[in-house]
Amino acid sequence: MKANKLLHSEYIVPALFLLLAYIAWQFSGFTGSFVGNQVLTRFIRDGILVLSLIIPVVAGLGLNFAITVGAMAMQTSLLLVINYQAEGIRGILLVIVIGVLLSVLLGFAIGHALNRVKGKEMITTIIIGFLGNSIYQLIFLVGFGTFIPVINQEIILSRGIGVRNTVDLGMYRNTIDKLWLLNLGGLEIPLFMILLVLLFAGFVYYLLHTRLGQEIKAVGLDSGRSALVGINVDALRVKVMIISTVLAALGQLIYLQNIGMFDVYTAHMNTGIISCAALLAGGASIKSARIRHAIIGVFLFHTLFIVSPQAGQNLFNNAALGEYFRSFIAYGTIAFALIINIKNENKQAKQGIS
Amino acid sequence: MPSFSMKLPQIIISTFLILLILLAYLLQMDLLVLFNESLVKLVMNGVLVLSLIPMLNAGAGMNFGLPVGIVGGLIGMCIAVNYRMTGFYGFFMSLFFSLLICIFLGWIYGLILNLVKGREEIAGTFIGFSFIPLMNYFWTLVPFTNRQMLYPIGGQGLRPKINLELYFYNILDHLWLVKIGGIEIPLGLLAFFGLLCLFLYLFFRTKLGRATAAVGENEAFARLSGLNVANIRLLAIILSTIIAGVGICVYTQSYGFIQLYDEPLSMAYPAISAILIGGSTGKRTFIFEAVLGTYLLQTMYLLTVPIANEILVPELTEILRTFITYSIILYALLIRDKRRSSR
Numbered sequence: 001m002k003a004n005k006l007l008h009s010e011y012i013v014p015a016l017f018l019l020l021a022y023i024a025w026q027f028s029g030f031t032g033s034f035v036g037n038q039v040l041t042r043f044i045r046d047g048i049l050v051l052s053l054i055i056p057v058v059a060g061l062g063l064n065f066a067i068t069v070g071a072m073a074m075q076t077s078l079l080l081v082i083n084y085q086a087e088g089i090r091g092i093l094l095v096i097v098i099g100v101l102l103s104v105l106l107g108f109a110i111g112h113a114l115n116r117v118k119g120k121e122m123i124t125t126i127i128i129g130f131l132g133n134s135i136y137q138l139i140f141l142v143g144f145g146t147f148i149p150v151i152n153q154e155i156i157l158s159r160g161i162g163v164r165n166t167v168d169l170g171m172y173r174n175t176i177d178k179l180w181l182l183n184l185g186g187l188e189i190p191l192f193m194i195l196l197v198l199l200f201a202g203f204v205y206y207l208l209h210t211r212l213g214q215e216i217k218a219v220g221l222d223s224g225r226s227a228l229v230g231i232n233v234d235a236l237r238v239k240v241m242i243i244s245t246v247l248a249a250l251g252q253l254i255y256l257q258n259i260g261m262f263d264v265y266t267a268h269m270n271t272g273i274i275s276c277a278a279l280l281a282g283g284a285s286i287k288s289a290r291i292r293h294a295i296i297g298v299f300l301f302h303t304l305f306i307v308s309p310q311a312g313q314n315l316f317n318n319a320a321l322g323e324y325f326r327s328f329i330a331y332g333t334i335a336f337a338l339i340i341n342i343k344n345e346n347k348q349a350k351q352g353i354s
Numbered sequence: 355m356p357s358f359s360m361k362l363p364q365i366i367i368s369t370f371l372i373l374l375i376l377l378a379y380l381l382q383m384d385l386l387v388l389f390n391e392s393l394v395k396l397v398m399n400g401v402l403v404l405s406l407i408p409m410l411n412a413g414a415g416m417n418f419g420l421p422v423g424i425v426g427g428l429i430g431m432c433i434a435v436n437y438r439m440t441g442f443y444g445f446f447m448s449l450f451f452s453l454l455i456c457i458f459l460g461w462i463y464g465l466i467l468n469l470v471k472g473r474e475e476i477a478g479t480f481i482g483f484s485f486i487p488l489m490n491y492f493w494t495l496v497p498f499t500n501r502q503m504l505y506p507i508g509g510q511g512l513r514p515k516i517n518l519e520l521y522f523y524n525i526l527d528h529l530w531l532v533k534i535g536g537i538e539i540p541l542g543l544l545a546f547f548g549l550l551c552l553f554l555y556l557f558f559r560t561k562l563g564r565a566t567a568a569v570g571e572n573e574a575f576a577r578l579s580g581l582n583v584a585n586i587r588l589l590a591i592i593l594s595t596i597i598a599g600v601g602i603c604v605y606t607q608s609y610g611f612i613q614l615y616d617e618p619l620s621m622a623y624p625a626i627s628a629i630l631i632g633g634s635t636g637k638r639t640f641i642f643e644a645v646l647g648t649y650l651l652q653t654m655y656l657l658t659v660p661i662a663n664e665i666l667v668p669e670l671t672e673i674l675r676t677f678i679t680y681s682i683i684l685y686a687l688l689i690r691d692k693r694r695s696s697r
Contacts, residue, residue: 062476116688122476123418124687130623131680137673161667273483324490331484338477342470 010283013333017281017300020329025303028310033186035306040189042302043295045258047197048251049275050294051204052244057289058208059240060220061114063276063334066125066241069106069132070248071255071268074099078256079140079163079264083152099249106132107245111238118223122286122338129272140264167262177258196254200247201291207243216240220287270330277301277330280337287341304329367631367650374657383660386536394527394540395652396645397547398608401601402625403632403648405594407554409474410629410639412590413570414467419478420622422463423598425489426456431603431612432512435521436498445522445607452599460595464588471587479622486619493614503612516612523610550600551641557593566590570638624675627651627682636686654678 025035049067056064077099086094110128117124144150145161155167179192207213215236218226223233252271256262279289281304282297305326312322379385402420409417417423430452439447463481470477494511498504503516517523529542557563569576569586577583602621606612629639632647655675662670 113684113688120473120475120687123479124684126476126479127680127684127687130676131684134673134677134680137669138677141669141673142667162669318494321491321494324487324494327487327490328484331480331487335477335480335484338473338480339466339470342473342477346469346471 010285013281013337014283014296014300017304021300021303021307024307024311027314028307029314030307030310031186035303036187038306039299039303040187040194041258042306043298044190044193044197045255046251046275046278046302047295047298048200048254049248049271050251050278050298051197051200051291052247052251053275053279054204054284054289054291054294055207055216055240055247056244057279057284057286058213058220059216059237060223060287061237061240062122062125062286063279064125064241064244065122065272065276066110066128066132067244067248067251067275068129068268068272069110070103070245071252071271072132072136073103073106073245074249074252075256075262075264075268076136076139077102078169078253078262079155079167082155082167083144083148083150085152095253096250099253100246103245103249104242107242108238110245111241114241115234115237126272133269136268137265163264165264167264169256169260169262193254193258200250201295204247205291212236212239273330273334274301277333280333285341286337287345301329301333364631364633364650367654371650371654371657374654374661377661378657381661381664388656390536390538392649392653392656394543394608395656396649397526397540397543398605399624399628399652400547400645400648401550401604402598402621403601403628403644404550404554404641405597405601406625406629407639407641407644408557408566408590408593408597410634410637411558411570412566412587413573413637414587414591415474415478416626416629416636417478417594417598418475418622418626419463419467419482419485420598420625421482421618422459422485423456423595424602424618424621425485426459426595427452427599427602427606428612428614428618429455429492430599431606432496432498432503432516432614435503435516435518435612436500438500438521440521442522442525445525445603448522448603449600452603453596456596456599457592460592461588463595464591467591468584468587482622483619486616490615512614514613514615514617516614518606518610518612522607525607526604527608546604550597551645554597554641562586562589567638623679623683624651627679630682630686651678 049071052067052070053064056062074095077095080098081091081095110125113128114121114124139148141162144163145156150156150160155163157164176196177190177193180190182189182191208216215226215231218229219231219233219236227233248271252268255271256267259267278297278301279294280297281301282293282295284290284293284297308325308329309319309322312325313319315321375385378388402424405420405423406417409415427448430450431448433451434444434448437447466481467474467478496512498512502520503512505511505513526543526546527540529540530545532539532541558567565576565581566586566589568579569581569583569590573583576586602618628647628651629644630636630647631651632639632643632645634643634647655671658674659671662668662674
């Protein structure tokens with residue numbers, strides 16, 4: 001009976017998304033190859049960010065909305081390196097090293113914070129994300145040019161304080177995007193990038209099948225019992241948050257270099273929400289997530305995301321309606337998943353008592 | 355009234371506030387004008403803060419789904435403006451319409467929150483988030499006819515900001531305005547706020563109010579003593595939603611514009627941080643705590659504006675505001691649960 005139910009929501013949600021995406025695509029009038037190309041691009045941009053959510057879900061921490069912090073860590077590193085004008089391969093390596101170090105530190109801090117709020121991890125990660133955004137703005141809109149010396153004048157607002165709204169990443173653009181580009185009909189397939197995302201997927205899969213991964217699963221299933229077996233639950237949860245934050249940071253780097261322009265104050269804003277919604281669209285829940293949920297979810301969610309504004313334009317003569325539909329789908333998917341999951345949990349808890 | 359002692363966050367905020375007042379004095383700003391404004395800001399935001407209390411006391415946590423009630427109030431005001439109801443008539447009809455709508459919205463919201471008992475905060479956050487784009491459809495498609503509220507071009511869809519100049523702008527702010535020297539005391543506004551506080555105070559004195567508090571205190575015990583927990587929670591949530599609707603009406607008459615679309619999205623956080631600053635721990639909360647917290651927080655916000663402008667980075671105000679707001683909420687989350695686990 002229970003297995004039946006699980007099967008249900010895991011397949012019903014993606015099916016619903018498939019149906020919606022198909023209908024919206026029909027109304028949008030886009031060609032298949034256009035949508036295909038767009039979705040592939042989104043898969044490359046957002047794939048790793050969505051993958052970074054899986055491990056916290058498996059560990060029982062729920063959806064990690066604080067992946068925005070990882071994204072901001074990488075953006076911080078990027079801005080610092082651009083400020084000190086390191087270019088080419090050396091620059092990219094420097095960005096990665098600083099970004100990863102920073103996100104290890106932040107992941108460590110977030111992990112410790114979440115150990116104090118067991119049962120309320122998700123709302124805490126949301127607030128941490130918002131707070132991180134305030135601090136990030138404080139650093140780059142106010143700190144740059146006052147406390148932090150500016151070397152690269154090109155990225156600074158004309159008043160001398162604060163980084164510009166957009167910074168060009170021309171020096172990093174198309175370094176790896178166009179590697180091994182396949183052309184099938186109208187469909188352009190950047191094979192290298194796809195393999196890169198799949199490599200990360202493989203890494204997460206491998207990690208979940210190591211000893212560490214087994215412990216993570218055990219803690220996710222029953223943290224009380226895992227503590228009895230001798231797993232240091234708190235330390236493990238900190239490790240989980242570090243891994244998730246670092247993955248998110250790397251994901252954001254792939255995202256930014258693919259776009260080639262860097263919206264300093266908005267690029268990270270919706271990463272948490274969009275990635276979580278995509279994962280859920282693939283059939284994950286706040287209790288269980290697999291690699292296939294992430295991959296299927298990115299495709300389904302972004303197909304719907306790409307076609308709905310145009311569909312709104314064609315159906316109602318108003319593109320804004322399509323935009324609202326997009327936001328509603330993103331927030332609504334998460335709201336729906338939360339309500340269903342928590343309801344089921346409460347029901348099980350009640351049965352457990354009686 | 356409980357014995358009241360200053361806690362760490364209140365000490366920090368009060369110190370910061372005193373520093374700001376000193377700074378304002380040194381920058382030769384008009385402290386009297388600032389004081390006058392602080393009274394208006396207290397009530398403008400205070401009602402939204404009060405709206406959190408019924409849910410907190412019923413044990414349903416911080417109402418992160420505040421946008422639900424806010425939207426109810428916005429619809430109420432839009433109906434009043436559409437039928438060109440002006441002055442007090444317009445304002446009180448707005449309250450009446452929003453009351454009806456908020457009862458309905460609060461009922462549905464409450465039914466959903468009863469399903470997710472214990473984790474209302476995260477669920478409420480996303481119910482609020484997803485309700486906003488849904489309502490954007492309503493604002494775009496609703497067949498209102500008053501040209502002053504519609505987009506100038508096309509004539510369909512409400513404007514993101516509807517001017518209340520001709521309707522009930524400052525209707526409470528300017529009621530019984532007493533001027534003593536440079537001090538202006540908006541007696542009407544304060545009286546309205548006082549009445550609401552009194553209403554809440556009296557509500558928690560009634561049998562029903564006591565039952566609500568009992569459910570929040572100890573749900574299992576309340577159930578054993580024969581209370582219908584689900585219904586009482588539902589009632590508290592509806593009450594919270596209604597007061598939130600009133601709150602946005604009061605806020606809007608001060609502000610001067612009905613703000614639609616994505617505007618209510620982040621309105622929950624300043625209200626929540628205000629009540630936390632006042633001393634609420636996310637459980638049983640007293641009216642005094644809500645009023646104190648609102649006054650401290652709003653006065654601080656008020657003072658940061660001119661000071662940030664003096665330091666030449668205008669964005670600093672908004673960033674500092676959000677920084678303070680989210681720091682307070684995060685601090686409260688971390689501390690609250692530590693207390694619980696050490697118990």
